[in-house]
Amino acid sequence: xxxxxxxxxxxxxxxxxxxxxxxxxxxxxxxxxxxxxxxxxxxxxxxxxxxxxxxxxxxxxxxxxxxxxxxxxxxxxxxxxxxxxxxxxxxxxxxxxxxxxxxxxxxxxxxxxxxxxxxxxxxxxxxxxxxxxxxxxxxxxxxxxxxxxxxxxx
Amino acid sequence: xxxxxxxxxxxxxxxxxxxxxxxxxxxxxxxxxxxxxxxxxxxxxxxxxxxxxxxxxxxxxxxxxxxxxxxxxxxxxxxxxxxxxxxxxxxxxxxxxxxxxxxxxxxxxxxxxxxxxxxxxxxxxxxxxxxxxxxxxxxxxxxxxxxxxxxxxxxxxxxxxxxxxxxxxxxxxxxxxxxxxxxxxxxxxxxxxxxxxxxxxxxxxxxxxxxxxxxxxxxxxxxxxxxxxxxxxxxxxxxxxxxxxxxxxxxxxxxxxxxxxxxxxxxxxxxxxxxx
Numbered sequence: 195x196x197x198x199x200x201x202x203x204x205x206x207x208x209x210x211x212x213x214x215x216x217x218x219x220x221x222x223x224x225x226x227x228x229x230x231x232x233x234x235x236x237x238x239x240x241x242x243x244x245x246x247x248x249x250x251x252x253x254x255x256x257x258x259x260x261x262x263x264x265x266x267x268x269x270x271x272x273x274x275x276x277x278x279x280x281x282x283x284x285x286x287x288x289x290x291x292x293x294x295x296x297x298x299x300x301x302x303x304x305x306x307x308x309x310x311x312x313x314x315x316x317x318x319x320x321x322x323x324x325x326x327x328x329x330x331x332x333x334x335x336x337x338x339x340x341x342x343x344x345x346x347x348x
Numbered sequence: 349x350x351x352x353x354x355x356x357x358x359x360x361x362x363x364x365x366x367x368x369x370x371x372x373x374x375x376x377x378x379x380x381x382x383x384x385x386x387x388x389x390x391x392x393x394x395x396x397x398x399x400x401x402x403x404x405x406x407x408x409x410x411x412x413x414x415x416x417x418x419x420x421x422x423x424x425x426x427x428x429x430x431x432x433x434x435x436x437x438x439x440x441x442x443x444x445x446x447x448x449x450x451x452x453x454x455x456x457x458x459x460x461x462x463x464x465x466x467x468x469x470x471x472x473x474x475x476x477x478x479x480x481x482x483x484x485x486x487x488x489x490x491x492x493x494x495x496x497x498x499x500x501x502x503x504x505x506x507x508x509x510x511x512x513x514x515x516x517x518x519x520x521x522x523x524x525x526x527x528x529x530x531x532x533x534x535x536x537x538x539x540x541x542x543x544x545x546x547x548x549x550x551x552x553x554x555x556x557x558x559x560x561x562x563x564x565x566x567x568x569x570x571x572x573x574x575x576x577x578x579x580x581x582x583x584x585x586x587x588x589x590x591x592x593x594x595x596x597x598x599x600x601x602x603x604x605x606x607x608x609x610x611x612x613x614x615x616x617x618x619x620x621x622x623x624x
Contacts, residue, residue, distance in 0.1 A: 255527060265525045268533045270542065293530055330538075333563070337535045338523050342557035343466035343496035 198223055202299055205246040206272040207323055215316055222305035228252075228292035234275060235286045242284070243300045244276030250296025255289050266338070267331075268293065277328060279303030354590050357396045357441025358382075362434045363416065369500050371423045372467060373432040374408065377442065378416035385445060387411055389452055389474035390581060390609045393444030394589050395419065397430040404586040405431075406471035406608070407445065412481060417442070420470035420502070446589045448609045450475040451579060455551035459487040461543065461573075463564050465536055465556025466495050469502045471581050471608075472555045476510070483515055487550075490517045490543045494536025494560070497522050498529050517544055536560065537567035547572030553609075555581040562619055565612050575613035582607045582615070599624055 199220035202208055208219065226245065228234055234245055234252060245252075251270045255263040266288075269275050275290050275298070284303065310317035363376035378384075387393075392406045405428075409418025423432040431440065452475050460479055464472050479486055491510060495501055501520065511518040519539045521532035532539070536556070552568050554561050561580045568578050584596035584603040591605035599618040601607065618624050 251530075251532075253527070253533065263527045265527060265529060265533045268521075268531075270532075272541075291527070334535045334538055337537070337559065337563050340559055341496070341523070342560050343500065343523065 196220065198225065198299075201225075201248070202246070205248065205299065207246050207274050211319065215319065218309055218313070218316060219301070219306070222302040222309070223299050224302070226298045226300045228296040228298065230292055230294050232292050234290040234292065234296075234298070236289050237286055239286045240284060241276060241278035241286050242303050244274060244279050244303055245290075245298040245300055247271055247273050247275060248297045248299060250298075251293040252296055252298075253291045253293050255291060257289065263289065267334075274327060276303075277324060279307070280324060354443065355588070357394065357402075357443045359439055360416065360442045362436055362438045362440065365434070365436055368420065368502055371432070372420060372502060373423070374418060374420045374470075375431070375434060376409075376416055376418050377440070379442075380439070384414070384416050387417070387445035387474075388449035389478050390450035390471060391445040391447045392471075392586075392589075392608060393417060393419065393442050393446070394586070395421075395427075395431055396441030396443070397427050397434075398439070398441065400430045401427040402441075402443075402587075403427040403431070404446075404589060404604070406581070408470035408473045410477040411474050412477065420467065420473075422467050443589060446604055448605075448607055450553050450581075450609050451551060452478045455479075455553075456482075456485040457487070457549075459545040459550035460489050461540075461545050461550055461552040461568070462489075462491045463536060463540075463552060463554045463556070463568070464491070464493045465560040465564075466500070467502065468554075468556030468560075468581070469493055472553060473503065473506075475553055480510070480513075480516070488517065488545050489515065490519075490545050492519050492521075492536055492539040492543060494521045494523070494539070494556075496524070498525055498531070519543060535563065537564045540564070540567045540571050550577060552578045553581075554578065558583070558619070565616070575616060576611055578612035579609055580612055580615070581609050 202220040202223050203216050253265045254267045255265045257263045359380040360377040366374040392404050394402050395405050396402045405419045408420040421432045423429040510516050525533050554564050582603050586604045587593045587595040589604045591602045596603040
């Protein structure tokens with residue numbers, strides 16, 4: 195097993211992946227290092243890559259017009275950053291900024307999408323891994339929306 | 349010998365007052381006569397602002413420290429607002445302590461996970477003090493704290509002091525922040541997956557807004573923790589505090605005497621019943 199493949203398969207997102215799919219996935223992967231303050235992605239950019247965070251912290255933020263950026267989530271070791279690569283028009287819907295030194299594996303989204311189209315088994319495997327993350331984040335957002343510690347909770 | 353009337357509050361004098369956040373204040377209260385009754389972590393007192401009314405407030409101080417009580421109050425209404433605005437030297441009435449405690453003794457030998465949301469850190473603080481005072485009796489100790497935004501973080505200096513210890517894992521998150529904040533952003537249940545504890549046998553003590561506790565209990569259970577190892581501190585409209593009036597009825601229980609600390613497996617089914 196190549197070094198990069200070993201790193202990719204060691205990430206929780208790919209835990210338990212069938213061995214024969216390892217080279218297929220890692221064939222779309224490359225290493226990244228982001229310094230504090232460096233952006234992984236900007237809102238509106240093509241979502242042609244997503245990231246498996248190996249170490250560090252990434253702030254997901256939105257810039258309201260005329261205001262400072264609002265951080266709505268941070269992702270850390272073991273998390274993934276980016277799901278817009280799954281859904282047309284494949285564009286980032288927020289900014290992603292490294293809060294501290296962050297090491298990540300970038301997965302070339304077009305490469306992986308093409309492989310998923312060619313092999314539905316891989317496509318289904320990816321969907322089974324992405325869906326719980328989306329469901330979890332949707333639940334988290336609902337709780338944030340309730341603003342349970344705020345004025346309305348009184 | 350006649351028994352004291354349970355509805356008559358005893359006079360307490362406000363000592364030191366500490367402004368914690370924009371709307372949360374901590375008061376030290378000393379008995380005017382006699383000595384403070386002992387209390388167990390998780391219990392509450394009925395605090396009486398003379399001429400205004402009475403409200404149930406959990407004790408937030410260290411039970412090993414003699415003298416008086418420490419209460420942390422959020423200004424959310426007429427009574428709590430009046431108490432939160434009291435100055436040193438002012439008087440108030442106090443009945444208590446009441447209610448069920450956190451299972452700090454029963455948790456010995458296990459990992460302990462404290463999960464607090466917002467002001468919910470105050471009722472948990474006595475249990476944290478007690479566990480840290482007997483640190484050798486427990487496995488891993490984890491404190492997960494979530495609140496609205498960085499300025500709303502309660503007991504910030506204490507959180508920082510606990511985080512510096514090598515035998516406690518402290519993770520803090522806020523619901524939203526600006527780009528200056530370098531900590532975690534997200535809901536407190538999200539921290540559970542990042543915390544290092546053994547779900548087999550760990551005991552979780554959870555306090556915060558009820559919705560936050562429901563989400564947290566579900567996440568703890570999903571992580572492998574048994575339902576009967578999860579404890580929540582419930583809040584209802586407590587009036588008599590001794591199980592007579594029924595204002596705090598919660599299904600078959602009264603929160604004032606069967607709670608506020610309740611085991612999750614006993615209340616999980618009624619937590620989502622709208623009428624309750």
